[in-house]
Amino acid sequence: MIYTILIYETQDEFGARTDAKRKDAYWGAYHAYTVALREAGVMVGGHGLQPAAVATTVRQRDGKRQVQDGPYAEAKEQLGGYYVIDVPDLDKALEWAARCPAASTGAVEVRPNLSM
Amino acid sequence: MSEARRAAELAARASYGRLVAYLAARARDVAAAEDALGDALAAALETWPRVGVPDNPDAWLLVAARRRLVDRARHGSVEASAAATLRLAAETAEVTASRESIFPDERLELLFVCVHPAIDEAARTPLMLQAVLGLDAARIASAFLVAPAAMSQRLVRVKAKIRDAGIGFEIPGPEALPERLHAVLEAIYAAYGTGWEDVAGADPRRRGLAEEAIWLGRLVVALLPDEPEAGGLLALMLCCEARRSARRDASGAYVPLSGQDVARWSRPMTSARAWPRPPRWPRRAAPVPASTRSTRCRRTRWPRTSPTGR
Numbered sequence: 001m002i003y004t005i006l007i008y009e010t011q012d013e014f015g016a017r018t019d020a021k022r023k024d025a026y027w028g029a030y031h032a033y034t035v036a037l038r039e040a041g042v043m044v045g046g047h048g049l050q051p052a053a054v055a056t057t058v059r060q061r062d063g064k065r066q067v068q069d070g071p072y073a074e075a076k077e078q079l080g081g082y083y084v085i086d087v088p089d090l091d092k093a094l095e096w097a098a099r100c101p102a103a104s105t106g107a108v109e110v111r112p113n114l115s116m
Numbered sequence: 117m118s119e120a121r122r123a124a125e126l127a128a129r130a131s132y133g134r135l136v137a138y139l140a141a142r143a144r145d146v147a148a149a150e151d152a153l154g155d156a157l158a159a160a161l162e163t164w165p166r167v168g169v170p171d172n173p174d175a176w177l178l179v180a181a182r183r184r185l186v187d188r189a190r191h192g193s194v195e196a197s198a199a200a201t202l203r204l205a206a207e208t209a210e211v212t213a214s215r216e217s218i219f220p221d222e223r224l225e226l227l228f229v230c231v232h233p234a235i236d237e238a239a240r241t242p243l244m245l246q247a248v249l250g251l252d253a254a255r256i257a258s259a260f261l262v263a264p265a266a267m268s269q270r271l272v273r274v275k276a277k278i279r280d281a282g283i284g285f286e287i288p289g290p291e292a293l294p295e296r297l298h299a300v301l302e303a304i305y306a307a308y309g310t311g312w313e314d315v316a317g318a319d320p321r322r323r324g325l326a327e328e329a330i331w332l333g334r335l336v337v338a339l340l341p342d343e344p345e346a347g348g349l350l351a352l353m354l355c356c357e358a359r360r361s362a363r364r365d366a367s368g369a370y371v372p373l374s375g376q377d378v379a380r381w382s383r384p385m386t387s388a389r390a391w392p393r394p395p396r397w398p399r400r401a402a403p404v405p406a407s408t409r410s411t412r413c414r415r416t417r418w419p420r421t422s423p424t425g426r
Contacts, residue, residue: 001282003282088282088284089282089283089284089286090232090234090281090282090283090284091283091284091286091288092284093282094234112280112281112282
């Protein structure tokens with residue numbers, strides 16, 4: 001089954017991406033995680049996302065476009081990226097999700113993809 | 117007709133959980149397995165009076181239920197993957213070829229699915245009672261003091277989650293087993309608890325769940341004979357159950373443990389086992405057999421006081 005691992009990071013973790021002292025550890029952890037997924041042959045795809053401050057939210061209502069600065073929902077943790085993996089069942093997906101660096105700092109959500 | 121009905125009911129009661137577990141593990145869909153088995157039971161009641169009860173009713177039900185599952189998968193009403201359908205079709209041929217073959221008992225896997233951490237905690241015990249024992253939602257609802265419609269909805273929702281989230285029908289590995297087993301035992305104990313607080317004359321359907329819980333407790337002990345926690349929970353439930361009739365006096369008033377008439381305790385239920393290490397559940401059961409022993413001594417000392425009761 002195909003699952004998407006949604007990575008929710010705190011403001012602090014987003015900050016670590018560019019912080020001179022912490023960025024090596026931050027990117028190193030994600031690099032190692034990505035390599036592990038690839039080597040296990042479960043990686044389907046994924047991307048990192050820029051911080052929520054750069055997000056723009058759009059709604060189409062009554063034929064009119066409403067554009068809003070910021071993410072869809074204001075929350076302590078924001079979507080920071082995602083991985084798409086192919087594993088036999090939920091337990092395997094949860095195992096991989098638990099190894100994601102954000103699992104220890106923010107939160108990681110696992111969703112089965114719709115099969116099309 | 118009545119003989120066929122009895123045979124169908126007997127097969128259903130004895131094998132319901134085994135059949136659901138086997139079918140659900142292959143379709144990865146508890147609801148679809150239950151529906152298919154329900155159809156097979158209905159077909160049995162219709163067919164058996166005409167052609168006689170088959171030698172192996174379980175195998176008959178299994179083959180009929182599988183056919184339903186495969187049919188539904190083909191017609192797209194079940195979201196089983198193509199691979200699962202093919203696997204079912206292949207295995208149907210295999211079981212038909214060897215009618216008397218015993219199909220594997222996968223109720224343990226089913227129990228672990230019911231208490232998977234991804235399943236809403238409030239739904240675990242109801243799900244277990246329905247999937248393994250075949251209790252209907254209305255009865256479970258009355259035991260948990262929930263509206264039947266709400267309970268049905270909750271059960272439908274968790275079964276959809278099992279299917280859609282792809283929860284695997286597996287026995288957890290050694291590192292996860294203790295925690296997951298504890299969840300199984302918690303769920304069984306919760307079922308037992310619904311029957312414990314009954315007062316005399318209370319809804320008899322609630323009292324019934326205590327027996328169902330003990331049945332599940334025995335099942336886990338049978339499936340995992342080396343797990344002291346499972347044995348301990350069963351001992352705890354049996355010790356409590358043994359005192360059931362002594363917990364209320366003739367007028368229905370509560371009688372504390374120290375004041376209970378030990379002659380009214382059920383002897384076979386209080387015979388407990390010794391455990392290799394002191395685990396969680398046996399510790400909770402321990403005080404009861406201890407007091408059983410002390411009261412037995414007292415009774416041997418004054419044997420003449422017991423014939424009239426209290």
